Amino acid sequence: MRAVKHCAVGYGFAMAATPDDPVDYIAVTRDTYAQLGYSEYRWADNRDAPAPFTEPKRPLAESTVVLIASGGVYAVGDVGFTHKDDVTFREIPTDTPSEQLRVTHFAYDETSAKDDVNAVFPIEALRAMDAGGEIGGFADVALTFMGGIYSQRRLHETLVPGVVERVKQLDADIALLVPV
Amino acid sequence: MVPRAVFTDFPLGNTAGPPNAPDVQLAIARSALENIHQATAPGTIIPLDHGWGAPWKDEARQLLDHRTTRFDTPQYQEASDRAAAIAQHGESTATG
Known part of the structure; x- marks a missing residue:
C-alpha cells in the first residue's frame, strides 16, 4: 500500500x-x-450469461461494418449529450471529417479524444480499411452515445433496443463496439 | 461475457489507440475485425501488445474521483458547437 x-x-x-x-x-x-x-x-x-456469439456469414472483405462507440462522440451541429443517464444516441455519417467530430463525457480524461477523436472513435481506420478493400463496406452512419450511464434499467429498456433496431436497419454484418 | 474482443492496455480514453498515431489505430481496428473470424469460442479476448510507451498505471490506480459535474443539459466540447446545434435543432432542444 x-x-x-x-x-x-x-x-x-x-x-x-x-x-x-x-x-x-x-x-x-x-x-x-x-x-x-x-x-x-x-x-x-x-459473467455467467451466455455470450451472444454468432458465426460470421461472410469473409471480412465482403462484410459491412457498423461502428458503435460509447465515448460521447458527436458531430458539429448535433445536440450534445447530457451527463446524467442520457440514453439517446447520435448517428454520425461515416464520411464526416474527423475535424468535425467532438467529445463530451464526465468520467474519462478527454485530452486524447479532443486532440484526435480517433483515439476513441476509429473512423479513419475503418475508412482506410474500406478504401483498401479489407472490409466489404463501412455502414453509412456510426452510432454513438455517452456511456457513463448509471441506470442499467434505462440502458436495457431504451438505449440498447434503439441501437439494435438501427443496426438492423443498416444491414451490417459486423458491429465494432468501442467502449471507453 | 462479450462475444469476442481485443484488449488494448492503454490509459482510459485511448481505447482505439493513441492520438495522432494512425498506423497504430489502423492496426488495432484490423486486429479487432480479424478476430471476428479468428475467434472460435464465445468470450475470446485477445490482448494486443501495443505498448503505451510511458508509465501510467500507478496513477490510474490512485483512488481519485476524476469525474466532472454530471450536468443534466446537453454538453459541448466547444462553445461554437452549442451555437451550431441551436442553429440546426432549435434553442430548447440544443440547450435542454
Missing part, C-alpha cells in the same frame, strides 16, 4: 499482482466511491 500525496478523497491505492497487470477499474471505482461515502454501486454482472 502506498500513500498518495495529491489525493482528493483520501489515501489508497488499488493493488495489482504486478505493476504491469491491467488496471482493475471496477476495484478502483469501488474503493474511490467508498472513500467518498457513497453506497456501493451494483455493477451489472454478466
Whole structure:
C-alpha cells in the first residue's frame, strides 16, 4: 500500500499482482466511491450469461461494418449529450471529417479524444480499411452515445433496443463496439 | 461475457489507440475485425501488445474521483458547437 500525496478523497491505492497487470477499474471505482461515502454501486454482472456469439456469414472483405462507440462522440451541429443517464444516441455519417467530430463525457480524461477523436472513435481506420478493400463496406452512419450511464434499467429498456433496431436497419454484418 | 474482443492496455480514453498515431489505430481496428473470424469460442479476448510507451498505471490506480459535474443539459466540447446545434435543432432542444 502506498500513500498518495495529491489525493482528493483520501489515501489508497488499488493493488495489482504486478505493476504491469491491467488496471482493475471496477476495484478502483469501488474503493474511490467508498472513500467518498457513497453506497456501493451494483455493477451489472454478466459473467455467467451466455455470450451472444454468432458465426460470421461472410469473409471480412465482403462484410459491412457498423461502428458503435460509447465515448460521447458527436458531430458539429448535433445536440450534445447530457451527463446524467442520457440514453439517446447520435448517428454520425461515416464520411464526416474527423475535424468535425467532438467529445463530451464526465468520467474519462478527454485530452486524447479532443486532440484526435480517433483515439476513441476509429473512423479513419475503418475508412482506410474500406478504401483498401479489407472490409466489404463501412455502414453509412456510426452510432454513438455517452456511456457513463448509471441506470442499467434505462440502458436495457431504451438505449440498447434503439441501437439494435438501427443496426438492423443498416444491414451490417459486423458491429465494432468501442467502449471507453 | 462479450462475444469476442481485443484488449488494448492503454490509459482510459485511448481505447482505439493513441492520438495522432494512425498506423497504430489502423492496426488495432484490423486486429479487432480479424478476430471476428479468428475467434472460435464465445468470450475470446485477445490482448494486443501495443505498448503505451510511458508509465501510467500507478496513477490510474490512485483512488481519485476524476469525474466532472454530471450536468443534466446537453454538453459541448466547444462553445461554437452549442451555437451550431441551436442553429440546426432549435434553442430548447440544443440547450435542454
